[in-house]
Amino acid sequence: MEFDAVLIGPRRAREAARRWWPGRTINDELDACVAECPDKVALTAVRIEAGESTRFTYAQMARMADRIAVGLARLGVTKGDVVSMQLPNCWQFTLLYLACSRIGAVFNPLMPIFRERELSFMLNHGASRVMIVPQRYRGFDYEAMLRALHPELPALQHVVVVGATEQGKPAQHSFEALLSGPRWEDSSDAEAILTRNRPGPDDVTQLLYTSGTTGEPKGVMHTANTLFSNILPYAQAMRLGRDDVVLMASPMAHQTGFMYGLMMPIALRASAVLQDVWQPEAALALIAQERATFTMASTAFLGDIANGAIAAGTRVPTLRTFLCAGAPIHGALVERARMALGAKIVSAWGMTELGAVTLTRLDDDDERASTTDGVPLPGVEVKVVDENDLALPPNVAGRLFVRACSGFGGYLKRAHLNATDAQGWFDTGDLAIVDERGYIRISGRSKDVIIRGGENIPVVEIESLLYRHPAIAQVAIVAYADERLGERACAVVVAKPGVAVDLPSLVGFLKSHRVAVQYLPERLLLLDAMPTTPAGKVQKFRLRDMLREADKEVS
Structure with a gap:
């Protein structure tokens, strides 16, 4: 597919000159991990209801990524093809993205709650070549849904099912039989497959559909440069490094989980722990067991885990920071969570198109997490304007515009909706107030x-x-x-x-x-x-x- 990421080219020289775009891909980061810390545990994926855990060292993760990548190539996937998947937080999710990146395919994660209506639009709009689903998850039959939907998807060539079996063995169309089972990485043409189509840092690597708070979703295109230019300053602001353990229970098919639960740990040479079903008691147990130091999720998750810790009389001393985004955090919740968890509560605001835009600082008073959404990350500029696009003074609500190194490449096939002017300012559609110290507070959507x-x-x-x-x-x-x-x-x-x-x-x-x-x-x-x-x-x-x-x- 041809990707009309028209917002990348005009910014390339500017972002390179300012050194915000690092010029590296997830392939570069994974290869460096293998060279620097091959035997370190990179990924622990926990299936809560099954009571199972799967672990990969960095060396094992790279080898499995290569295996799945060659398997995808055997299915006809090549550079620029869209590979979609609808999986919970699991090791297959992480490995599929790494595999797609090995061969230049574009990764399109879809939320597990989507059904026929959403999927028919997104899979057709993105012209997906391969769709990977679980056979069943939380009592729902994904395989049956995709089989029924497949005739309406002319571009879709393969439906691959994680866990599909026939007579007690992996079925021919299963993930295990097609991608993770055969030792594809040992085949004679594996090296050529794994090297000839590797993407560059400005190639589209991720296609992620907006949640649709105002109607039909839009396909957001990101590159390695736009993603890493956000992830790296974010990690620095949170003082994260290779000794950290990141717990991710927020869905990885959402930008929160994808950027900060999948990509960030690899960039840091850190460890990730994935939780597939949200249960606050299980999250508390995982934090203690895996010695997790950082997590990010929505306000609802924070309330749940704080209440769980209070009810159990449990503290989690390794957890230094809980970064909360998606909705305002109320003062009472910050106080309760701080008391229950002992962790710093950080407020943030961002968008699929931009990643995290603002964060409160680790040294800020706790009150700022409930009264503001933080200050812009390095590489990000914000302005609040009136209906005539004139800048407003501090503490006056207006329309929020953002210009960021992490800004997306555009909306797939809908460049007319990109909402970005010639100077690179993106109309977020949000209303906000900026105070004298540069802290913003989202005050609503313009609509x-x-x-x-x-x-x-x-x-x-x-x-x-x-x-x-x-x-x-x-x-x-x-x-x-x-x-x-x-x-x-x-x-x-x-x-x-x-x-x-x-x-x-x-x-x-x-x-x-x-x-x-x-x-x-x-x-x-x-x-x-x-x-x-x-x-x-x-x-x-x-x-x-x-x-x-x-x-x-x-x-």
């Missing part, structure tokens, strides 16, 4: 703004307050149409089990916190669960659709 009678409602502030309400498990503030004021605010709430919630109690709670009357929600929608993206972000566009449909029924 999530609620303007009530000409007054902007501070959505994130109201949501943060409501998260302190004793009856609320989840909350989102969204707009609904009003003939007189244009828009009003609705609180969409998932209540805690066995607790009643009503609008007067919410309003009274906010008034007790001295919230201005015009900011108060004027409607309540109770749900059993929020519609979310695979990354756990609330899909507010779907909530707005629910409200519109409800209003139509009333009218």
Whole structure:
């Protein structure tokens, strides 16, 4: 496939001159690991429900990557072909990316929760040649789904199934029979296959689809340079090195897991521990067993593991840092997690298109993790502008633009949506405030703004307050149409089990916190669960659709 990564070329000279693009690929890093520390444990992959662990040293990992790479070539995969997979956090995930990189294939990880509708779009859009799935995962039959979907995917040549068996042996279409079993690396043409099509640092190496908080997903293209230019300063900011052990329970089919759970440990010559099913008790046990020092996940994971540690009376002394991203962290959670885990809680904000953009510093007061999203990483610039693209002063909310060495190469087949100007500024679609010290706070999405009678409602502030309400498990503030004021605010709430919630109690709670009357929600929608993206972000566009449909029924 031809990849229209049009945002790479114009930046090449600038980023090289500034030395932000390291000019190395994951192949270079893995080869260096084998040369420097071949017998070090590189990867430990744990299957929680099966109670199994698989370990690879760096030498073993490189050899298996070569084996799978030649196996993919035997299936007809060549440079520029897209290889998709829908796997949980497992050793096959990591090894497949390394194998694709050996032969210049483009790796396309897909979240395990995707089903026919999402997959038919993504696999056709990316013209995937090979799709790798588990036979079953968490009770769902992925093999049956892909077999039924295959006729609708003209570019897809092979469906490879991890764990597929026939009469007690690996099936012909299994991962084991096609890729990880045969000693392909010993074949006479293996060396040529493994060297002739290795990608350069500016070739597209990853195709990752956006979660779709606002509608149809877009295919984000990244190169080794854009990924490593973020990973390396990120690791430096977190003071990570070769002696660290990174626990990754956040899905590796999301940028968080991929960049910081798969690529970063290899770049650091460190060790990675993968957890395939999220269970906070299991995560605590793994941290203790593997002596994990660092992890990154969403706010929900942090709350779970803090509560688990408190309930068990367990501390995890090796864990120095828990980096939290994906949603604002509330002050009470930072305090509880700090007390329960003993680790530093770091707040971060980023995007699939950019990787991590801002982080709070390790030396910052704990309060900053709950009141800000941090400062830009080296190689990243941010600005907040008004509706006329004019820069705003500190502490004034506006549209957030980012110019970063880690910026993506563009959206596959949709260059007109790249939202990047001639100077390299990317319109994030977020609203933010930057204070006098350069710390940013995301205040909402530009499409999530609620303007009530000409007054902007501070959505994130109201949501943060409501998260302190004793009856609320989840909350989102969204707009609904009003003939007189244009828009009003609705609180969409998932209540805690066995607790009643009503609008007067919410309003009274906010008034007790001295919230201005015009900011108060004027409607309540109770749900059993929020519609979310695979990354756990609330899909507010779907909530707005629910409200519109409800209003139509009333009218």
